[in-house]
Amino acid sequence: MSNIRQADASSPWRAPILFLVLALLFLAEGSFRNALFSGSWNTALAILNMGLISAVMALGVNMQWGYAGLFNAGVVGFLALGGLAPVLVSTAPVAGAWAAGGPRVVLALLVGLGTLVLAAQAWRRVPGLMRVPALVAVLGLGFVLYRWLFDPAVMAIEANNSASAGHIGGLGWPVLLSWPVGALFAAAAAWGVGKVALGLRSDYLAIATLGIGEIIVAVMRNEEWLSRGVKNVSGIPRPVPYELDLQSDPDFVARAAEWGLSPALASGIWVKLLYAGLFGAVLLVLILLAELALKSPWGRMMRAIRDNETAAEAMGKDVTRRHLQIFVIGSAVIGLAGAMMVTLDGLLSPNSFNPLRYTFLIWVMVIVGGSGNNWGAALGAILIWFLWIKAEVWGPELMRLLTGPLPAGALRDHLLGSAPHMRFIALGLVLLLVLRFAPRGLVPEK
């Protein structure tokens, strides 16, 4: 039914027109100052930049959902893990932190990992009745050893200059290098989860990823030695110049004057434009790669599996293995987006990783944009992000309009104060409506 309704949706002009509409929205945001738009190019570009990063996240989710039908309910976790990379790779080393406990922490983590490997071996090798005791013994001893190594080291690191540092610090390498590292972090976690939860019922992956997402965020919040927890890590270096440097550069000031812009405004816009170029380039490269992959035999097989898992399995395809591949790749892309986001913010703020915002909002982006279609996912991401941000302004405006006739009082105040919560309702409605009436999204899969 929905297919018939959307029969005209495959027009080749559909995507370009929608992107044009999107561009007009951003132009309006930058140029008109009224109740709807801010009229600030700084604001418009800031929204665009985060929109581009959201598009990368959506691309990753689209690979998992659109290509393979895998429900990742822990996007926020993979994102946060990717966001850890800029901190560990490119912030300046913390004096004394490594000496305080670095090697010991690394050793502890290795012991932890080794324990798990050994436990798996024990489970596989030890026969019969001794199996469970062997497993418990390995895990127990491993855990004690791990804690014995880990706890003092962490205390030492956190005690080291705890007011301004108290964490292990970074390597001081260029920040762009941290992006692929972020992707690797996320991929590693995805491999672990996928190994366990794939090949079982499709819901199990959703539930397992929900769990890993929450745990990763909890780790980031609580392991101060790693991420400073609620104290945040700031001072993440930038791949682009600082506004202040630009403003004190006579060349730049002169060129800004040519355009009739104040140095402060011009520097803000220029920096954001540079970011937009960088993120846009990453996004385009990823889309290109994804499209190439999709057209390759590998991509065709992927889609064949998605469309009929049983038939593909009967034809001898290793469905679980393929699913693991795509799950890892998609998570890597999400991790990359996390690293990009933290770079843009210049700050890792573990408390801000909220599942509603970073898992389910991304989902809505993909579904609205068109699951299975990379351009669609990117479009949906930028559009939904724009609307999400603007809803913060539009929601209260709308509420004020709606509650205008009400007498001033507690109810009206309550409604006005609750306007931000309407965003969740709107988001849920959009998801349900699209899922039901246009399941192929704005830009359907070809």
Next chain:
Amino acid sequence: MDLLNALVAILNFVVIPAASYGAQLALGALGVTLIYGILRFSNFAHGDTMAFGAAMVILITWGLQALGIGLGPLPTALLALPFGIALSAVFILGTDRAVYRFYRRKRSAPIILVMASVGVMFIMNGLTRLIIGVDEIRFDDGARFVFTVRDFRDWTGLSEGLSLRVSQLITLVVTALACWGLFRFLNRSRAGKAMRAYSDNEDLALLSGIDPERVVRLTWLIATALAVTAGTLYGLDKSFKVFNYFQILLPIFAASIVGGLGNPLGAVAGGFIVAFSEVAVTYPWKKIATYLGFEPQGLLQLLSTEYKFAVSFVILIVVLLFRPTGLLRGKSV
């Protein structure tokens, strides 16, 4: 003497809290497992159903309090609970009509229904925030304790104290009653047996003349009643905060998978397994070890409380690795 003290401490800090938490999880997991058994998807909106229902109960409680109606030593919320269940059930049945029924008729893949439940989750979450806000709310009135630490010490003369809060006792009693009623219903009544039959073998149930829509409605009704009860008890025991109900989704899922999705008895067992593991792993055992004559260096806490959700996750992973159908054999993988 010290042995007794150690036992009392275990009872006070581990057994009682874990039992009441486990009862709350069990009620939640029962709902998840029933929906899974009949509608065949994992309902992500279940946590927010608990929150929404608890919010309704709180509003009605306030109303009752304003009218001066109460239950004496028992919390007024108990009186408000049936009304909260009724309101939530109307809403949930509405979502079934408006959302899920379409996909059920189309026989869509379960994951599409999971996705739809995420949409419902958002709407319920937003509504709850809209109605009652995001702040922490305490709504337990009446007596706080059945007996306090001081009472216990006075009676027994032990140095270690034991207390039992009214909310804990109510949780245990209400859960026991709810489980008793539910299992009686499922095993004895015609409608309950029809539900089990539908869960066992949908096509054969249709051939036997069982009306699927009635079974589905009944399932939503029961699951909602259990969810609202669980949400209210959880709120009475801890406090009401919207986001906590999203977080409790993971232990609830873990509990229902551990017990075997679709298996009600398993859900109850799973709830207690998850709760006891969580509390045992995050409790600092130092005090008890000291009573037993050891002199531990650290707190003897395996995991800090911030990671309590990791416990559910690990249990989940272990079950998926070794016994994906759950301990009591739920639906096939």
Next chain:
Amino acid sequence: MAEPYLSATAMRGGYGKADILNGCTLTVDKGQIAVIVGPNGAGKSTAMKAVFGMLALREGRVTLAGEDITGLTPQERVRKGMGFVPQTHNIFPTMTVEENLEMGAYIRQDDFTGTLEQVYDLFPAVADKRKQNAGELSGGQRQQVAVGRALMTRPSLLMLDEPTAGVSPIVMDELFDRIIEVARTGISILMVEQNARQALEIADIGYVLVQGANRYTDSGQALLADPEVRRTFLGG
């Protein structure tokens, strides 16, 4: 000649685009046993589903006792007096034997304890296990439960899709005896069987189905005697 009790004529239809049934016709007279045999994938199960209304027909008609039931849902056909034992998934595994039978009688408003006792008399082996979960029984006992479940509505036509699949030869003989016993009470039987030779022995009428169409139709004895049928479908 009077119209047969059940008559499904010229059925065409399938699960998707391609038709599985290509003009298949099946009839059963009152109190008779009709047996469908044929190679794997011939569409025997599909034909049974079509007769029971679990498959939309593109062409063809199904009548029961002279009444056109082509448009009825399976549930409505149950009320008309048809009972069906599917080839697979034909019991409620986590319910007890007794509950399985009760579910069979779900649409009955009257007291069905009498029917319950009749079923237990027919299948004494499952009567002993009435409080046990049906999923824990042996293959033969499960099939007995499945047949018993379908009998609970006191149908006038009982449809069985490979009731002896996966049971030992002794149990198979026993099951055939029970089926004959059921037919003697006046219930018409339409049955698909893999064990063609034995099934045709007890058949009043036999159908050999190939690629969704009738290849041979005759009395059971005649089919057994036909050298062509023997060579191609009965293995010599």
